[in-house]
Amino acid sequence: MLLALALAAGISVAAMAADLEEGHSAYAIRDGQPLLADKDPDAAAVGKLKSHHAYTVLAISGKWAQVKAGSATGWVYVGNLSRDEPPDVNTSSFSTDASATTLSAAARGLDNDAKGYANRKGEAASAADVVWMEQQNDAVSASGVTDYLKAHKLGEYSGGK
């Protein structure tokens, strides 16, 4: 039984890091991703990664990848890296205003044009439901998500190096 569990865990980790390879490039999935001194989410940050910069994976150890950023070398949970460069949010737009390319667009509530659509279709109640949905979700802070990951041993808090 223990062997089976160990094998299953091994397969899972291998699948998780399957798209990363030593000696190949990797990208941080979010800008400012901390580069850690050790294979531990609570380790001190020795640098920060940029999302559109290719970093060479120096080594992979379990769920952690060692990369070099400038003069600093450190560790990143493999789930925070991707072999593929993140898409550019400033992809060409049908709209012409500068704000169309800002990240704040995703943080806002239901767009006025979507609300207008709902009103014209007599779906104001559904729009109100979507706004309620947004409020419930936006009430969850980033630290709340981190606490959930820790409590449920998910992501970089799943334990093991």
Added chain:
Amino acid sequence: MKRALVFLGVVLGAGVLHAQFNIPSLPFSNPFHPSTPSTTTPNAQTLKGLGEMAQGATGISLKDEMKIGGAVAVEIVSRNGGIDRDPAMTQRVIMIGKSLSYYCSRPELNFRFAVLNSDHINAFSAPGGYVFITRGLYNALPDDQQLAAVLAHEISHVTKRHALKVISRGEFMKGLFDAGGSVSNTGVFDQGVESITDSLFTKGFDPGAEFDADNAGRALATKVGYDRGALLVFLKGLYKTEGDSKDAFPTHPPLSHRIARLEQ
């Protein structure tokens, strides 16, 4: 579980949306699909627009994605009985959803999750990060692992821009927005959103995109630490109850095909 799964046949009769968890089998063919004769005659501006669109993955900015996604989300809610506001159920879906979206490939999106007030078994997503699961499907999922598998599938539709790729092929988007970025031609916008959602509810999404979401969703769930095999377990459970019956799944690719793809 078995009783809940029986609802699937009913669900399928009601039609499906583009990014829904249950897979439609018919090839996508709406009036805006370039391979299908259009209901309108493309003009020079349209053709120029299509050329411009081809330059990018979808040619749609984040802000425009939120406009389109917001309208599609309203339609999803409207067609599925509204949102079930049960606090415990909502919170569970949100937290599992956010644990997944935290590690997804489009962190610029603010994913939002909710339960639809419907006893059918289904799940949907809309551009911009709106993810829905029906109460019927929620109740049919026995644990966090399978709930995560379903949500990860829907998240992957969004991160891979499956819906936007369909929309961006359309002719109706070009020239919709004014210089300030607002919709200037509401008639065209409304018709476009309606046509898309109508078409997607009834004809479904490209099966290839669904297979893609199966694989990407499983990879995402695994990355976060959920059971890699949960999606397969769920699909096999459905297959055991429903098989590949076309009566029960008129718009879906056979479950056995999805299972076989995941087992490869």
